[in-house]
Amino acid sequence: MENMDQHCVALLKERGVTLEDIAECARFLQADYHQNLTREELMTSVKAVLSKREVQNAIMTAVELDKLAEEGKMSDKELEGALRRDEPLYGVDEVLAYGICNLYGSIALTNFGYIDKKKYGVIDRLNQAGKGDGVCNTFIDDIVGAIAAAAASRFAHRDAKEGN
Ligand code: MG
Numbered sequence: 306m307e308n309m310d311q312h313c314v315a316l317l318k319e320r321g322v323t324l325e326d327i328a329e330c331a332r333f334l335q336a337d338y339h340q341n342l343t344r345e346e347l348m349t350s351v352k353a354v355l356s357k358r359e360v361q362n363a364i365m366t367a368v369e370l371d372k373l374a375e376e377g378k379m380s381d382k383e384l385e386g387a388l389r390r391d392e393p394l395y396g397v398d399e400v401l402a403y404g405i406c407n408l409y410g411s412i413a414l415t416n417f418g419y420i421d422k423k424k425y426g427v428i429d430r431l432n433q434a435g436k437g438d439g440v441c442n443t444f445i446d447d448i449v450g451a452i453a454a455a456a457a458s459r460f461a462h463r464d465a466k467e468g469n
Pocket of ligand 1 (some may be wrong): 398399443444446
């Protein structure tokens, strides 16, 4: 793994998210299409998504904003309040996540919408923890959902290439 990959894996870990958690979300998303994917195949797909610079930039931005809000260090207290409350109409957290999905086409975007609604696995845990006092997971839950959505969509693209 490259340095930036490792940096982003460490940032995710710091926020309570492992690559296995994301691979599990990707497994959930593609379970109707490919039942026999191995843990290794899922992890490889998650790592491929994480190796993209735009994905890394989204992770760094998301984690930094959540941490600044959580620690009360934002200079704009209106924005800080919106992030701490995870206001449903804020929406920029999802827009940042779309940036990841857009690298992988419309299947990734559809997958993201689905897992965002279902709040599966680690996404549910992040969401619940974010409702607690002093924890801000406003950005990270969407980023994790988008990485899983992108990782799952890679299997569909791979099959299309193989003519399956
Ligand atoms: Mg969010």
